[in-house]
Structures are given as C-alpha cells and as structure tokens.
Amino acid sequence: AGDALLQMLTIHLPSPHTAQKYRMEMLYEGPKDDAAAIGIMNCDPAAPLMMYISKMVPTSDKGRFYAFGRVYSGTVSTGQKARIMGPNYVPGKKDDLYEKSIQRTILMMGRYTEAIEDVPCGNICGLVGVDQYLIKTGTISTFKEAHNMKVMKF
Numbered sequence: 001a002g003d004a005l006l007q008m009l010t011i012h013l014p015s016p017h018t019a020q021k022y023r024m025e026m027l028y029e030g031p032k033d034d035a036a037a038i039g040i041m042n043c044d045p046a047a048p049l050m051m052y053i054s055k056m057v058p059t060s061d062k063g064r065f066y067a068f069g070r071v072y073s074g075t076v077s078t079g080q081k082a083r084i085m086g087p088n089y090v091p092g093k094k095d096d097l098y099e100k101s102i103q104r105t106i107l108m109m110g111r112y113t114e115a116i117e118d119v120p121c122g123n124i125c126g127l128v129g130v131d132q133y134l135i136k137t138g139t140i141s142t143f144k145e146a147h148n149m150k151v152m153k154f
Contacts, residue, residue, distance in 0.1 A: 020042075021042075039073030039121075048146065051141070052069050056134065070123070078102060078118070091145070105126070
C-alpha cells in the first residue's frame with residue numbers, strides 16, 4: 001500500500017519548480033516583482049533565501065524546539081546569517097524582526113534527525129537556534145526588503 005501511495009503522489013502532485021510558478025501569488029505578501037517573489041516563482045537556489053517556518057517541533061532538550069519549514073527560494077545553510085520575521089512583522093518596522101545566524105540545519109525523518117550542511121529550495125528541513133525568536137510560524141530570509149510569507153492555516 002505504501003508503494004502505491006508514493007507512486008500516486010509522484011505522478012499526480014507537481015514538483016516544487018512547477019507548482020511555485022502559479023502558487024507564488026498565494027504564498028508571498030510582498031510585491032510580485034521583487035527579488036524574493038521572482039526567486040520563489042522560479043524555485044531558484046541562487047536567489048535570496050525565503051523559508052516559511054510552519055511548525056515548532058519539540059526536541060529531546062527540555063524547552064527547546066526545531067523550527068520545521070520549507071525552503072521556497074535560495075539555500076539555507078548552517079551558520080548563515082538570516083532575518084527571522086515573525087507573523088506580526090511589518091516591512092519597514094523593527095518589531096518581530098531579528099537578524100541572527102542559524103546554528104544548525106537538520107533533516108527530519110520521523111523521530112530521527114540528521115545534521116546536514118545546507119538545504120536547497122523545494123525541500124523541507126528543521127533549523128536549530130531559531131526557537132527563541134518564533135512562537136509558532138514565521139519567515140526566514142536573507143533579502144533586506146523581503147515581506148512575510150502568507151500565514152498558512154492547517
């Protein structure tokens with residue numbers, strides 16, 4: 001049954017590169033012609049980083065969380081300096097905005113995690129060291145004029 005389900009998903013669901021071309025307008029709150037929007041639309045690993053954190057996953061350390069999300073453009077890597085924008089961030093203002101480095105990028109496979117160097121766009125991963133700045137969801141970017149990704153309810 002698992003093989004049949006996986007085969008159905010690969011046949012019927014579009015790849016990130018295909019899907020983001022028509023979904024960018026529903027994903028990004030900013031102007032549709034800035035560098036972040038174009039990077040999201042083209043799923044470009046060389047574009048500025050745009051990552052949406054959708055969930056905070058508890059770790060084995062008490063009170064610490066992995067920030068779990070999807071990279072929409074650019075590449076997120078360990079030690080990279082990035083802008084962490086909470087859901088209340090308004091472009092041009094400083095509240096709910098932090099500029100910090102990402103301690104570690106991890107690949108999450110069920111209850112196991114594996115440290116990896118970098119994650120290109122179109123993939124999902126976990127980040128370590130971001131949990132102090134985000135409560136539930138947020139956007140991580142390297143682009144100074146970036147707007148938030150739209151908050152996704154699910």
